[in-house]
Amino acid sequence: AQKVTQAQTEISVVEKEDVTLDCVYETRDTTYYLFWYKQPPSGELVFLIRRNSFDEQNEISGRYSWNFQKSTSSFNFTITASQVVDSAVYFCALSEGGRLNAGNNRKLIWGLGTSLAVNP
């Protein structure tokens, strides 16, 4: 069964600290996609990154970086030099394979989220 676990419920750091948010997933699919979303206090879920199961290359985008390791089924997210504006709930999600128009329902399996508070 597919499952996403974000073991850290809440994290609190001081501005400029680096912080890593953990995500561990379970799936039997050989083709799958992993996502990270940010949910600021305003409510909308903001798409951050998508990674497919065949691409284990780590990715860096500004202060954000992602470490995908199939060997440990993990897709961790690191914020370098955190800022107060990074305070939000961060969700990791797993997408089952298949196309909507092929009769296979593509679902996102969500973790429970990690609430990050960055204090000045």
Place this chain on the structure above:
Amino acid sequence: ETGVTQTPRHLVMGMTNKKSLKCEQHLGHNAMYWYKQSAKKPLELMFVYSLEERVENNSVPSRFSPECPNSSHLFLHLHTLQPEDSALYLCASSQDSVGLGAFFGQGTRLTVV
């Protein structure tokens, strides 16, 4: 601004009321979704529409009734709700293909009294 707009942002309704949530996207996407977000629970997918046809209904109670008149608009009609239906309802849209991240609206915070 993600390109997905939800109205209203907040809604308080009694258990005997009928109300509707609206979602609009002009991103050219042809799949739209309703999610329910409750405290301490994973996001729950409620409905999926692809090319204006409903392709999934995750055993949602009939007091929630979706409508997708065209690829840009999605409604969630509510009637005789229960207090446990109080939650954040999120609309999302995506291209009809694997792997693209969905774009979400800001949600409607629903309180049933």
